[in-house]
Amino acid sequence: MKLCCQHSEVISHLDYLVNQKEQRPDLVPSDTVLLEEYQPGTEYCVEYFDGHYVGAMRKSKRYGTEFLERGYTSELDIDEKTLRNLIGTGARAVQAAGLDWGPVHVDCIVHNGFASIIELNPRIAGSFTCDIVRDAYGFDMVEHLVDKLQGKKVTVPAGFLPAAYACVNFFLESDPLPWSFTEKGELSNPFMHICYGPQHLSNRRRRAFVYVRNLIQNFQPETN
Numbered sequence: 001m002k003l004c005c006q007h008s009e010v011i012s013h014l015d016y017l018v019n020q021k022e023q024r025p026d027l028v029p030s031d032t033v034l035l036e037e038y039q040p041g042t043e044y045c046v047e048y049f050d051g052h053y054v055g056a057m058r059k060s061k062r063y064g065t066e067f068l069e070r071g072y073t074s075e076l077d078i079d080e081k082t083l084r085n086l087i088g089t090g091a092r093a094v095q096a097a098g099l100d101w102g103p104v105h106v107d108c109i110v111h112n113g114f115a116s117i118i119e120l121n122p123r124i125a126g127s128f129t130c131d132i133v134r135d136a137y138g139f140d141m142v143e144h145l146v147d148k149l150q151g152k153k154v155t156v157p158a159g160f161l162p163a164a165y166a167c168v169n170f171f172l173e174s175d176p177l178p179w180s181f182t183e184k185g186e187l188s189n190p191f192m193h194i195c196y197g198p199q200h201l202s203n204r205r206r207r208a209f210v211y212v213r214n215l216i217q218n219f220q221p222e223t224n
Helices: 007-023 081-096 129-137 141-149
Strands: 042-049 053-062 069-073 101-113 114-121 166-172 185-188 192-201 206-214
Touching: 042 081, 042 129, 042 141, 053 081, 053 129, 069 129, 081 101, 081 114, 129 141, 129 166, 129 206
Parallel strands: none
Antiparallel strands: 042 053, 042 101, 053 069, 069 166, 101 114, 166 206, 185 192, 192 206
8 A cells, every 4th residue: 555646656556566466466466456535634443343333543654655554552532522423434334334243343534523434344453453452442352253153142342432551563674673572572560561572574564563551441331
């Protein structure tokens, strides 16, 4: 994915994608190219389960035109009205698509209080998204998906704001070399838990991660 401002940049990026398809067909499995209008604003991920909202997080990206992920955080940095609009926009899309079974991952851009959907995925999300929903909102999407696959009943809590802090930060190949880890590790005290380690994802130019969560939680969910 790349932001292109001129026709020549589009052609250049198409040539790059053709080359990538020849070299890495696992990364570019299709001949279809999607062109979208650029939406300015802050990107958010909104997670749903069985058609119900279970958590949101703000996404940070590296500067530039390639939208490389820097990390995700439960610190949303938006007001209540905007958050409700964000949740409602995703919920209407999930309902319209008929995705009322299991996990759904929605990417939105929020600008001037309004949300624009840029991606809708009927699947569990990666990059520690499920960890943040579990630790900040108290809903374990992986565990409950396994329960559903085994025919067990799943009750989705009616959440809104995160009840704890959780975030993940990624170190990219472009970062200084000392910002890296060769081994996994953990640090903790009664209030905070930190885990870190290598995470080499060439397609996302990622080399390591640091995941932080607050151990003091105040979950008081209501059930739908």
